[in-house]
Amino acid sequence: MKQLLEEFETYLNTHLPQSKSFHPNFEKALQEMLRAGGKRFRPMLLLSVVQAKQSLLIKNAMSVALGLELLHTYSLIHDDLPAMDDASLRRGYPTLHTTYDEVTAILVGDALNTHAFNLLANAAFSNDVKIELIKILSSDGGIDGMIIGQAIDCYFENQKVELSQLEFLHIHKTAKLIAASLKMGAIIAGLSDEVQEKLYAFGIDIGLLFQIQDDIIDETQSEEEAGKTTNNDGAKNSFVNLLGLNGAIKSANELANKCKETLNQFDTELNTSLHQLLQKYLYRHQ
Template sequence: MKTPASSAFDSTSDCATKPAQNLASYKQAIADFEAFLQAQNPSNIFDAKECKKHSSLQNYTPQNSSHKDSSSKNSTSPNSTSQDSTSHYSTSQDSSPSFLPPDFHPHFLLAFWEMLLNGGKRFRPNLLLAVVDGLNPILNKNAFLPALALECLHTYSLIHDDLPSMDNAPLRRGHPTLHTSYDETTAILVGDGLNTYAFYLLSKCVLPPSVAISLVRELAVSGGLEGMIIGQALDCHYENQKLSLEKLQTIHIHKTAKLIATSLKMGAIIANAPSELIAKLESFGLELGLFFQVRDDIIDAVQDSTQAGKTTQNDSAKNSYVNLLGLSGARQKLNELKDKLESSLDSFPKGIQKNLRFLLAEFFKEIK
């Protein structure tokens, strides 16, 4: 099978100097990713042929490649060592592991996919796609498995965050939480499964091994002991102690912001962006993560569960920006972060600017 050549982003790439001039490519990537995600559903996940059909991705090939098929022995990626040959990659990847038959357990696999497929803003995967599309849109489909890995890890964190030992929340994404619709054991194990499945997906992505390893490292750091896990541990430990603004911000940088920053960073790594741009995107992502935490605290204070799609009025006794600064002060903090983010967008390449402005427009609206 012939595979289309796709160039990674570098200073000489056409995609670096001539990104898409409109939003059509990014909007299509968002729609295609959602279709790809929905294809991983309990009705066909056990059918390898069906799963493979939905998971057909472009081969990742170097700029100006002259190879004709995926078995070429001389094709190497522009950002890898000589052993990172594209001959290692198939144009069709099965993203599903070999699960036990669905009737082996009465509900576990349905529970596994239920929250992943039901609702959600897909914000983190769409951040990743915004960067890839903004720099080198020919790699959009190659980014789907890393984007799905992000969504899996984020979803696992929500399932565990809602557990009785943590927030004890009954509602998430407009649906009952897993521990209420099934049981706590199922919720814990589904979360564990999604966490490990994220890294399985990264091992299957159609990218050079050096890129895949970098993605694994970034996701493990931001989702692990140096990021989300320690952030959640601190949040639970200090739940009944009033914190300073600085300490509250430290918790949320780790709990929320680092994974958002990593979403942007992973997109830049896939597109082979220069280190200076990767660092700028990471810094932007940390500010964006704080913005989202302040926004979430305000939503918890002013919206009901139907509006928010999750349990609200739940932070009255917890450390939050609203409790620390008051509702008016939290809104002021949110606007300050928004202004800083909008100003920072101007420094990014036009393609990334365009995509991020589109993605963030809804979130920048005033909360009522």
């Protein structure tokens, strides 16, 4: 798992999007938040499925994993804009609109969004596989997923929502892209439709768990510990605000147990690979 993450980091750093022109700093800005680090959770979900079931394809899967990271990174850059969270810190570095300006942050975000699809279209898989991957990413990373989730999150920033609405919000804002990451790995590995859908449903659960944990981190960690602007979610709808800190932790633990049970229903290879991954990224608050 550690080795796979290192391989992905190396791949990312040698395949950063390029943009040659006489613009003095656009290319640097384009690469900055990708270089800055991050958990690489979504790429690792995809790569873990591929490694478990079709390890020979792992090299070809790298560019698709990078596409996922581009899409996720663009969403962070736009979420951090002054009109949204107005965050000053991300991945331990100043946000792009702080270092450069809003124009740069908007355009770098746009560029990473579009370029994610360019990477998928140019990946070394059959066109049939690539079209499936693009359908999923453009749906779960778009108006059927991440973007409507973010729109709801922003709109209801100062209005209380019900628990079912908060779940809808986070399933769309966070969980669908995480579920898509697993399913895209399954498509690359040529797994059956049934396993694809099981992995997708599992991804929704761990996505929700991931978001609850993120809310808990925002409540309990300092900026230095989290490497991003935190505690600015006090007025926002979060599981912590709706359920209380203890309620959120309880909810996270319950969901973590459900995820563990589901994990046991996958075959040994998937189980082992995903278990290692979740051990690292989740189950942090138990």
